[in-house]
Amino acid sequence: MLATLDDIEKVAISALKEVQDESALEAWRVAHLGRSAPLMDVFDHLGGLPKDERPAIGRRANEVKRRLEAALLEKAEDLRQAALTRSLQAERLDVSLPGRPMARGRLHPSTQTQRQIAHIFAEMGFQVYLSRDVETDEYNFQLLNFPPHHPAREMQDSLYVDAANRGDNPILLRTHTSPGQIRAMREFAAANPKNPPRVRIALPGMCFRHEQINARSEMQFNQVEGLAVGEHITFSDLKGTLTDFARRMFGQNARVRFRASYFPFTEPSAEMDVECFVCGGKGCSVCKNSGWLEILGSGMVHPTVLQNGGYDPARYSGYAWGMGPERQLMLRYKIDDIRYFWGNDLRFLEQF
Numbered sequence: 001m002l003a004t005l006d007d008i009e010k011v012a013i014s015a016l017k018e019v020q021d022e023s024a025l026e027a028w029r030v031a032h033l034g035r036s037a038p039l040m041d042v043f044d045h046l047g048g049l050p051k052d053e054r055p056a057i058g059r060r061a062n063e064v065k066r067r068l069e070a071a072l073l074e075k076a077e078d079l080r081q082a083a084l085t086r087s088l089q090a091e092r093l094d095v096s097l098p099g100r101p102m103a104r105g106r107l108h109p110s111t112q113t114q115r116q117i118a119h120i121f122a123e124m125g126f127q128v129y130l131s132r133d134v135e136t137d138e139y140n141f142q143l144l145n146f147p148p149h150h151p152a153r154e155m156q157d158s159l160y161v162d163a164a165n166r167g168d169n170p171i172l173l174r175t176h177t178s179p180g181q182i183r184a185m186r187e188f189a190a191a192n193p194k195n196p197p198r199v200r201i202a203l204p205g206m207c208f209r210h211e212q213i214n215a216r217s218e219m220q221f222n223q224v225e226g227l228a229v230g231e232h233i234t235f236s237d238l239k240g241t242l243t244d245f246a247r248r249m250f251g252q253n254a255r256v257r258f259r260a261s262y263f264p265f266t267e268p269s270a271e272m273d274v275e276c277f278v279c280g281g282k283g284c285s286v287c288k289n290s291g292w293l294e295i296l297g298s299g300m301v302h303p304t305v306l307q308n309g310g311y312d313p314a315r316y317s318g319y320a321w322g323m324g325p326e327r328q329l330m331l332r333y334k335i336d337d338i339r340y341f342w343g344n345d346l347r348f349l350e351q352f
């Protein structure tokens with residue numbers, strides 16, 4: 001019997017050497033330690049052995065069982081280690097490869113330009129004033145000296161939000177940032193109606209017009225309005241400030257010219273051109289051979305508008321301007337279609 005146990009152990013141990021994977025190991029366990037394994041057979045027949053042989057056989061059988069169990073655990077661990085080593089090699093990570101670059105967001109080119117403009121005027125003492133996108137006809141037009149049916153409204157075909165039962169005062173999306181002039185002056189003047197404080201503000205924001213959309217016009221575009229009101233402000237201040245702006249925006253050598261124009265809310269009114277920075281003033285397709293590019297409208301604030309804002313035109317004067325950041329970008333980078341700005345095409349946006 002002891003010899004049988006020796007055999008059982010030898011056979012089992014040598015069979016275990018052949019085991020290569022988990023399923024073979026499980027089969028080995030069933031064959032050598034399972035219910036019908038030869039070793040269990042020995043245990044089953046212990047009772048039928050002569051009394052004096054029993055302790056030695058029993059001890060030996062238990063010893064074989066312990067050894068087989070220990071060998072099983074050891075093999076299982078070996079198999080696990082081997083599997084780990086194999087998978088580490090097969091799924092090897094090359095940490096020296098550069099990672100995938102993160103897509104970084106950035107500001108829209110219009111926002112970038114708007115901030116650049118605001119920054120330049122901030123250096124000259126202008127504060128940013130945010131006005132509303134939705135306006136009444138009164139603020140968008142009437143208080144700016146465009147009475148109902150005024151022909152200058154023709155250029156600002158409007159998108160109405162609510163016109164029913166509002167007579168001459170429908171609600172519309174602002175067609176320009178100029179109504180912010182009235183809102184700002186009224187707010188400033190309310191602080192001290194008898195002695196309103198001076199005003200130096202830049203008003204950026206989106207404007208909306210009912211346009212036939214094409215390469216040159218969009219339904220929405222940004223403007224940056226400017227307003228300076230105080231005592232003894234003259235047209236020279238307007239010219240000096242805007243000339244300096246052009247130099248800071250387009251370079252120290254930028255030349256400008258003012259052309260007489262008309263806006264209902266300024267008198268006199270002027271448009272400012274910068275010398276074409278594409279051809280240096282010689283004439284090209286961007287400046288349509290004129291050598292100049294128009295970048296803004298401006299003028300001395302009309303007395304009626306000062307009055308409407310709460311500033312006595314006998315005491316105060318002021319100047320104002322309105323410029324388009326998209327237009328400046330188009331000129332600077334020779335962008336030939338304004339629809340790119342709101343087309344959400346990353347191939348365009350990622351260039352800025």
Ligand code: DAH
Pocket residue numbers: 175176177178225226263266296297298299319320321322323
């Ligand atoms: N609001 C005008 C427009 O959208 C632009 C403009 C012209 C604004 C002259 C001004 C100004 O403040 O003084 O066409």
